[in-house]
Amino acid sequence: xxxxILRRTLRSLKENFSLNLVATGVIGATVLLAGVYLSALQxxxxxxxxxxxxxxxxxxxxxxxxxELRFATKDQITARQExxxxxxxxxxxxxxxxxxxxxxVGPILEELGPExxxxxxxxxxxxxxxxxxxxxxxxxxxxxPPFEHVDYGQDWVQRFHTFLTLLRGLGLVLGVLISxxxxxxxxNTMHLVAYARRAELETMKLVGATWxxxxxxxxxxxxxxxxxxGGMGLLGVYALHQVLVARLEDALALALAGAELSFxxxxxxxxxxxxxxxxxxxxxxxxxxxxWRKAP
Amino acid sequence: xIRLYHIDKRYxxxxxLKDVNLHVAKGEFVYVTGPSGAGxxxxxxxxxxxxxxxxGKLLVGGVDASKLPQKRLPFLRRNIGVVFQDFKxxxxxxxxxxxxxxxxxxxxPRAEIDRRARAVLNVVGxxxxxxxxxxxxxxxxxxxVAVARAIVNDPAVxxxxxxxxxxxxxxxxxxMEILMxxxxxxxxxxxxxxxxxxxxxxxxxxxRFEAGRLVSGQ
Ligand SMILES: Nc1ncnc2c1ncn2[C@@H]1O[C@H](COP(=O)(O)OP(=O)(O)OP(=O)(O)O)[C@@H](O)[C@H]1O
Ligand SMILES: [Mg+2]
Numbered sequence: 001x002x003x004x005i006l007r008r009t010l011r012s013l014k015e016n017f018s019l020n021l022v023a024t025g026v027i028g029a030t031v032l033l034a035g036v037y038l039s040a041l042q043x044x045x046x047x048x049x050x051x052x053x054x055x056x057x058x059x060x061x062x063x064x065x066x067x068e069l070r071f072a073t074k075d076q077i078t079a080r081q082e083x084x085x086x087x088x089x090x091x092x093x094x095x096x097x098x099x100x101x102x103x104x105v106g107p108i109l110e111e112l113g114p115e116x117x118x119x120x121x122x123x124x125x126x127x128x129x130x131x132x133x134x135x136x137x138x139x140x141x142x143x144x145p146p147f148e149h150v151d152y153g154q155d156w157v158q159r160f161h162t163f164l165t166l167l168r169g170l171g172l173v174l175g176v177l178i179s180x181x182x183x184x185x186x187x188n189t190m191h192l193v194a195y196a197r198r199a200e201l202e203t204m205k206l207v208g209a210t211w212x213x214x215x216x217x218x219x220x221x222x223x224x225x226x227x228x229x230g231g232m233g234l235l236g237v238y239a240l241h242q243v244l245v246a247r248l249e250d251a252l253a254l255a256l257a258g259a260e261l262s263f264x265x266x267x268x269x270x271x272x273x274x275x276x277x278x279x280x281x282x283x284x285x286x287x288x289x290x291x292w293r294k295a296p
Numbered sequence: 297x298i299r300l301y302h303i304d305k306r307y308x309x310x311x312x313l314k315d316v317n318l319h320v321a322k323g324e325f326v327y328v329t330g331p332s333g334a335g336x337x338x339x340x341x342x343x344x345x346x347x348x349x350x351x352g353k354l355l356v357g358g359v360d361a362s363k364l365p366q367k368r369l370p371f372l373r374r375n376i377g378v379v380f381q382d383f384k385x386x387x388x389x390x391x392x393x394x395x396x397x398x399x400x401x402x403x404x405p406r407a408e409i410d411r412r413a414r415a416v417l418n419v420v421g422x423x424x425x426x427x428x429x430x431x432x433x434x435x436x437x438x439x440x441v442a443v444a445r446a447i448v449n450d451p452a453v454x455x456x457x458x459x460x461x462x463x464x465x466x467x468x469x470x471x472m473e474i475l476m477x478x479x480x481x482x483x484x485x486x487x488x489x490x491x492x493x494x495x496x497x498x499x500x501x502x503x504r505f506e507a508g509r510l511v512s513g514q
């Protein structure tokens with residue numbers, strides 16, 4: 001029985017070579033699109049993560065605060081679990097830092113005296129506590145005396161998060177649409193395969209073939225399409241990744257803030273391959289079942 | 297083997313069979329005749345489960361074919377060989393493959409399929425044409441391939457719809473002799489035909505239909 005089914009599968013793959021090629025191509029293109037989208041999203045995620053990792057808060061002391069209190073405050077904040085590092089920057093450190101960066105201000109600062117810049121605590125939050133909401137909560141919790149004000153690059157991090165959420169949502173909608181289109185296309189391509197063999201399907205049913213015996217070769221055909229198409233799609237994503245890494249990494253290094261352009265992980269690759277096999281199998285079963293129902 | 301009780305069949309508002317009651321015993325050879333449109337093919341289609349009656353009850357080998365769920369249908373058909381009016385041969389498949397299909401669906405091993413297909417093609421006089429494609433055969437040869445496929449798995453019932461329709465006199469007689477010999481081996485045979493000459497030459501019980509009614513032969 002298995003022998004017959006395998007023979008039928010091979011024969012159909014051979015006889016409907018071009019149609020199978022089309023179905024495989026459709027699956028491949030779908031996987032390529034999904035793979036590129038997922039890779040891009042992953043890369044952006046890593047970028048954001050790398051920014052979040054350095055979620056950086058500057059808390060400026062009021063000028064009249066005693067040095068002992070400043071250090072006590074520093075110890076208090078260091079003890080908090082969401083805080084990774086805290087360093088104290090005195091008025092002098094700040095002035096030195098600034099004049100080092102911007103030469104022209106050196107003389108002006110000397111004129112005005114070092115106290116013109118406030119002392120501050122430079123706080124880095126640990127990675128697990130670096131969502132915009134958490135940063136905001138942290139800032140709120142320490143805002144007020146002894147600090148003059150507390151500062152972080154909240155605005156654009158927040159905006160980028162919103163953008164990413166939007167991108168994810170958009171991707172999901174697009175993904176669903178593309179998958180539906182792919183199912184439809186594969187289904188219709190397989191419909192042509194089944195159509196080309198409708199006489200055979202009908203005759204098989206008339207001489208007592210079961211649905212399973214008739215449909216299994218088609219399911220296997222779809223499985224082959226899914227494996228080859230999905231594999232090609234993943235190869236395409238990988239090739240694209242290699243090309244982009246070679247050509248663009250330098251240009252992107254700045255924007256990516258050190259995060260690597262990421263290729264889909266093994267998990268996603270397997271998931272996409274599984275999805276394309278499912279797509280092939282479902283497309284094939286769907287079309288053969290349509291003809292099976294109609295046959296007398 | 298075959299029992300019909302008050303069978304009705306309508307297509308829309310056209311009544312193709314009206315209150316047909318019938319009993320065919322195991323091993324019988326029966327003609328189904330009547331003018332074109334009388335309902336002969338309709339009766340045969342109901343026997344192999346391609347049509348459901350709109351009323352009445354229909355038993356084939358003890359199985360109620362009128363209430364058979366789709367899932368059970370293949371198992372009914374494996375006991376019924378059918379020679380279709382339009383042959384239903386698969387193009388682009390060799391004669392041997394076409395005949396072997398009826399065994400393939402049972403899961404018969406390849407070697408045995410080949411052996412039995414060859415043997416049965418020999419019986420219908422097509423030895424040496426196993427690897428031909430159906431479209432490269434004459435109408436009469438195609439008809440005999442259809443007969444070969446119907447009998448290759450030794451069915452309990454053989455239904456033949458106009459099996460001599462495309463054959464000249466000598467060939468028609470040959471096919472009839474094949475059907476007779478199948479019948480002699482114990483298969484119940486129903487042959488739908490118009491051919492009065494043939495029925496005269498091979499006299500058998502004859503069911504005559506007119507406008508959907510069984511008018512003689514019960
Ligand atoms: N699918 C269908 N839909 C509607 N009417 C049908 C259908 N099949 C058959 N009929 C009608 O039912 C009647 C019986 O048809 P059937 O095919 O059984 O005749 P028949 O006795 O086999 O004729 P023939 O000798 O020409 O083969 C005919 O009038 C035919 O037009
Ligand atoms: Mg007919």
